[in-house]
Amino acid sequence: MSNSIKINGKDKVTTASTVIELLESEKIDSAAKFVAVAINGSVLSRRSWPNAQIKSGDDVEIVSPAPGG
Amino acid sequence: MTETLDDPLTIAGQSFTSRLLIGSSSFPNNQVMLDSIEASDAQIVTVAIRRVDLGGGGENILDLLDGNYFILPNTAGCFTAKDAILTAGLAREALETDWVKLEVIGDRDTLYPDAEQLLGAADDLVRSGFKVMPYCTDDPITCRKLADLGCVAVMPLGAPIGSGMGVLNPYNIEIIRRVVSIPVIVDAGIGTASDAALAMELGCDGVLLASAVSRAHRPVMMARAMKGAVSAGRLAHLAGRIPKKRFAQASSPESGIIGT
Numbered sequence: 001m002s003n004s005i006k007i008n009g010k011d012k013v014t015t016a017s018t019v020i021e022l023l024e025s026e027k028i029d030s031a032a033k034f035v036a037v038a039i040n041g042s043v044l045s046r047r048s049w050p051n052a053q054i055k056s057g058d059d060v061e062i063v064s065p066a067p068g069g
Numbered sequence: 070m071t072e073t074l075d076d077p078l079t080i081a082g083q084s085f086t087s088r089l090l091i092g093s094s095s096f097p098n099n100q101v102m103l104d105s106i107e108a109s110d111a112q113i114v115t116v117a118i119r120r121v122d123l124g125g126g127g128e129n130i131l132d133l134l135d136g137n138y139f140i141l142p143n144t145a146g147c148f149t150a151k152d153a154i155l156t157a158g159l160a161r162e163a164l165e166t167d168w169v170k171l172e173v174i175g176d177r178d179t180l181y182p183d184a185e186q187l188l189g190a191a192d193d194l195v196r197s198g199f200k201v202m203p204y205c206t207d208d209p210i211t212c213r214k215l216a217d218l219g220c221v222a223v224m225p226l227g228a229p230i231g232s233g234m235g236v237l238n239p240y241n242i243e244i245i246r247r248v249v250s251i252p253v254i255v256d257a258g259i260g261t262a263s264d265a266a267l268a269m270e271l272g273c274d275g276v277l278l279a280s281a282v283s284r285a286h287r288p289v290m291m292a293r294a295m296k297g298a299v300s301a302g303r304l305a306h307l308a309g310r311i312p313k314k315r316f317a318q319a320s321s322p323e324s325g326i327i328g329t
Contacts, residue, residue: 008120027125034131036163043158063159068117069092069279
């Protein structure tokens, strides 16, 4: 089953059903440090990623630290 | 107890030997960034939180900095309390830290803080257990309110971000130093070493800068200059400057002058 979602501001259709699967489909190492995920404005703890469900209409933010002042 | 040059900068119970905080952005390349941070002697290094590149690739700045510095994430780029709170939450998860340099910007041209949104975000984040270091205007009332909310430091601007105009209202900075008991760190507007020295001479506990070093013609050299300036300014503050006077006061003896 595929879901229409938004990832980092971009519309996307995905077959991923969990956050872990979504990260893998986007070639983001789910074991890598310094990555954080929020869905619909709520931050998800890393340990919840394997079970956190992706639903159609979700607005997903995947972030990490970057140079800043 | 009399303060000394060697007193650490203590924020929320955490002590730092350096009173210079430095940003990690806008350097010509990573090696210059690392060399500059090392030359500055800073221990606290700020980073932003940004969307990752989908599809993989790209190195993370933390791979270069982690383990060597105290990483302070910011909420730069946020224009609402809601976005700043979410960004702080993402930073806490990504970096496993409760510390945040809180920025809520009100205007793209000046990048001035939006005091109303800032106070709201600070209140929420403090209640959520964050150690909040807000970037704010050089307004003593806003700073006092931020301190009253439980922020662990206030960081009034010297001048607009990246402007390099220095400390435009030293009188306000002095007042802020008097009205809050938490650390006061001048953040933004520093252009060169004398600006950092002035901030410290006014009694500030530290200086946070980025562009002044990263965009200098020779960043590593400027980083060294900033280290010296913060130390010199702190020393001058502790020593106590002479009062400014309208007229001259001779420094040589006024008796025994020939021809009198």
